[in-house]
Amino acid sequence: MIDPKRLRTAPGDLARALARRGFALDVARIEALEARRKVAQKALEDAQAERNARAKAIGRAKAQGGDIASLMAGQEALAARLAAHEVELQAVQAQWDELAAALPNPPDDDVPDGRDERDNVTLRTVGEPPAWDFAVRDHVDIGGLLGGLDFGAGAKLAGARYAVLSAGLALLQRALTQFMLDLHTQVHGYTEVYVPYLANRDSLFGTGQLPKFEKDLFKIEGLEYFLIPTAEVPVTNLVRDATLSAGALPQRLVCHTPCFRSEAGAAGRDTRGLIRQHQFEKVELVQVTAPEDSARAHEELTGHAEAVLQRLGLAYRVVALCAGDLGFAAAKTYDLEVWLPGSGCYREISSCSNFRDFQARRLRARYRPREERPALVHTLNGSGLAVGRTLAAVLENYQEADGGVRIPEALVPYMGGLTTLRPSES
């Protein structure tokens, strides 16, 4: 949510910032609503003040055994006035709230201009894509040779875009998860949390998935619960309605969860393989910081996600999203894209964003600076990493001519000492 004060006093500036991400802010409507609001709120509050004063007078008179009848005159008219003003203010407020909730976060000044992903800026490329002396396979074909990657079974159990992993691949996915969690907790100083995989409306509103993106979520029939699309939702909501002491910041939390996305609107995209599934595993990094620290924390958090790729020996690049490609709640985002030899391109495997106070305002997540009134915190998060896509990346980057897969050194301890996965005999 954007600062309503800013929306009221400087809608023009805001409109310019939002225009960078292709969002047209209706300044005239805002100014009209604001004018109405001002009148309505003043009128209502004046009427309330009068009601309070009269009630007090009546109470005082009654206590002294005085005459009340004269004081009661005109109360009905006042009550009617009060009700009318209340209706008007509520109507204005409802329109305002709806409008405000639909506004995306304005991009940071240093976010590159641009309309869509084609305008994103590659900041750096790390590692060399491996060279091959045989025809490379993608992870689906490799999985077919190894066994243990079964989309047919996923379709039977649930439907399209679900997979069943077994044996070596199930172990490899678990190894990746454990490796990431250990790295972030033991080396990067994050605290691991375990959270519910269902979230209520308040939580999803807090991080910005609602009200705009309900279509992308799985909803539990008959209940106001949604399957979480990312651990960002439950973990960030830990600080909802909280006032943290300054000393409690920054908070660095890491959480492994399955993620559920209905992928509405993605029909026909990335239908092959593990890239775009309805259910996938992810290790998520979340930070809650003081406002002045969030920019630095964003760089650090991105580095923490990069460290996973580096230790796995995977080539990747870091991309600054342009204003037009930013997510709804993000002020600035770096994507990490891993090299996938099977498709010969870099694919997003992590997205690291600084939300500034946008989520915090929705969450009412504050902290108490020394000697000052409470102020909103800043929130950040990033995938560290998406496990399913990392699994695909490892399979493709560590494949051998016969369809076997070497285990990256960092993962060997998590694989019970196994150093390769061998194609099955069948």
Added chain:
RNA sequence: GGAGAGAUGGCCGAGUCGGUCGAAGGCGCUCCCCUGCUAAGGGAGUAUGGGGUCAAAAACUCCAUCGAGGGUUCGAAUCCCUCUCUCUCCGCCA
């Protein structure tokens, strides 16, 4: 799932038959005084959000908030209804 109890400010906790209650008291915290250190003592202050006057700040003032939402009333922390959550006991259970 059944029965009962509860939800008040940073924390604990009081709120009598609805009226001057944004809320006693305590703890904590901040500032000041006193005390040669330490301990103890005295005084003052200490919720959040929003509006108005204003270019803005300060200041003044108004409104809202005692789990959430409705209702009754001139007036609700106090009465009524719905919901949420917590606790206790019973049942069931990984």
